[in-house]
Amino acid sequence: xxxxxxxxxxxxxxxxxxxxxxxxxxxxxxxxxxxxxxxxxxxxxxxxxxxxxxxxxxxxxxxxxxxxxxxxxxxxxxxxxxxxxxxxxxxxxxxxxxxxxxxxxxxxxxxxxxxxxxxxxxxxxxxxxxxxxxxxxxxxxxxxxxxxxxxxxxxxxxxxxxxxxxxxxxxxxxxxxxxxxxxxxxxxxxxxxxxxxxxxxxxxxxxxxxxxxxxxxxxxxxxxxxxxxxxxxxxxxxxxxxxxxxxxxxxxxxxxxxxxxxxxxxxxxxxxxxxxxxxxxxxxxxxxxxxxxxxxxxxxxxxx
Numbered sequence: 626x627x628x629x630x631x632x633x634x635x636x637x638x639x640x641x642x643x644x645x646x647x648x649x650x651x652x653x654x655x656x657x658x659x660x661x662x663x664x665x666x667x668x669x670x671x672x673x674x675x676x677x678x679x680x681x682x683x684x685x686x687x688x689x690x691x692x693x694x695x696x697x698x699x700x701x702x703x704x705x706x707x708x709x710x711x712x713x714x715x716x717x718x719x720x721x722x723x724x725x726x727x728x729x730x731x732x733x734x735x736x737x738x739x740x741x742x743x744x745x746x747x748x749x750x751x752x753x754x755x756x757x758x759x760x761x762x763x764x765x766x767x768x769x770x771x772x773x774x775x776x777x778x779x780x781x782x783x784x785x786x787x788x789x790x791x792x793x794x795x796x797x798x799x800x801x802x803x804x805x806x807x808x809x810x811x812x813x814x815x816x817x818x819x820x821x822x823x824x825x826x827x828x829x830x831x832x833x834x835x836x837x838x839x840x841x842x843x844x845x846x847x848x849x850x851x852x853x854x855x856x857x858x859x860x861x862x863x864x865x866x867x868x869x870x871x872x873x874x875x876x877x878x879x880x881x882x883x884x885x886x887x888x889x890x891x892x893x894x895x896x897x898x899x900x901x902x903x904x905x906x907x908x909x910x911x912x913x914x915x916x917x918x919x920x921x922x923x924x925x926x927x928x929x
Contacts, residue, residue, distance in 0.1 A: 787820070795912040798824060802842075802862075802905040809847060811861035813869055821866065824909060825874035836870065837882040837910040838863040843901035844888040860885030866907055 788799040805817040813821075828836055840859035852858045860883070867883040870876040893900035 795910050797908050797910040800907045800909065801902070802907065803902070805866070805907055806862060809849075809858075810851070811858065811865045813865055817866075818869065818873060821869050822874055825870055825876055828870070828876055828880075828911065829874075831911070832877075832880075834911050834913060835880045835882065836876065837884060837912065838866045838870075839908040839910065840866075840885045841890065841904060841906050841908065842888050843904045844895040845901065854887075856885055856887040858885075859887050862907060866909070 786801045786804040790797055790799070800817075800820065804820065805813060807814060828834065840861075840863035842855040842859050844855070847855060847858055852861070863883040863885055867878075867881045870881060871878045888895075888904070891900075891904045892906075893903040895901050895904060
C-alpha cells in the first residue's frame with residue numbers, strides 16, 4: 626500500500642512539474658516506477674497464492690473436522706452399547722446371586738442326596754477308567770502276541786496257508802487243511818508238526834493264556850468208516866491238533882480246548898473250489914483265561 630502511494634505521488638509530480646524534470650530524469654523515474662509496479666504485481670501474485678493455499682488448508686481442516694465428528698459419534702454409540710451390556714451383566718449377576726441364595730436354603734437332606742449322587746458318579750467314572758485300562762492292557766498283550774506269532778511262522782510257509790489276526794480280545798491263527806491234514810482225514814502231516822511246534826513255543830511262554838482249537842470243513846458231504854459227517858471230521862481234526870500240542874509239544878492240557886464247527890461259519894462261498902478251500906481250515910485261538918479276564922474287570926482287583 627505504501628509503494629502504491631509513492632507511485633501516485635510520483636505521477637502527480639510528473640504532471641505538475643513537467644518543465645522542471647528533464648527527459649533523462651523522467652525516464653529514470655519511469656523505469657523505477659515500472660520496477661515498483663512489477664514488485665507490487667509479484668506481491669499481489671504471492672498474496673493470491675498464499676490465499677489459495679490457506680483456502681486449501683482450510684478445506685482439509687474442515688474435512689478432518691467432519692471425520693473427527695463422525696468418529697466421535699461412533700464412539701458415543703459404542704459407549705452407549707457398552708453401558709447397555711454393563712446393565713445386562715449387572716442384571717444377570719443379580720439373578721445369579723438370587724439363585725445362589727435360593728440354593729443355600731436347600732435342606733440338609735437334599736444336600737446329602739447331592740453328595741451321594743456325586744459319589745456314585747465318581748465310582749462309575751473310576752470303573753469306566755478301569756475298563757479302559759483293561760482294554761488297553763489286553764490290546765497291548767494281543768498285539769505283542771500277534772507280532773511274535775508272525776515272527777516265528779513267517780519262514781518256510783506260504784501266506785495262503787497261514788494267517789495271524791487280532792480280533793477284539795483274542796489272537797487267532799488260521800491254518801489251511803492242506804498244510805495240516807491228509808485229504809478227508811484227521812491225520813496230521815509232517816509239516817503240521819513243524820508249524821504246531823512254532824505255535825507251541827509262543828503258547829508255552831504265555832502260561833496265563835488258554836488255547837482253543839476249532840475245526841472247519843466245506844459243505845461237501847463225507848461219510849466213511851471213520852467219519853459220520855462234517856461235524857465228525859471237524860471235531861476229530863481239532864482233537865488231533867490239541868492232542869499233538871499236549872503230547873508232542875508239552876502244552877498243559879488244562880489250557881487246551883477242542884471244538885468242531887462243521888461246515889458252518891464260512892469265510893467264503895462253497896460254490897467254487899477256491900471258496901471251499903478257504904472254508905476248510907483249522908483256527909487256533911489264543912485267549913485269556915475267563916477268571917483272569919474277569920479279574921481285569923473287578924474294581925477290587927484294580928491297582929491302588
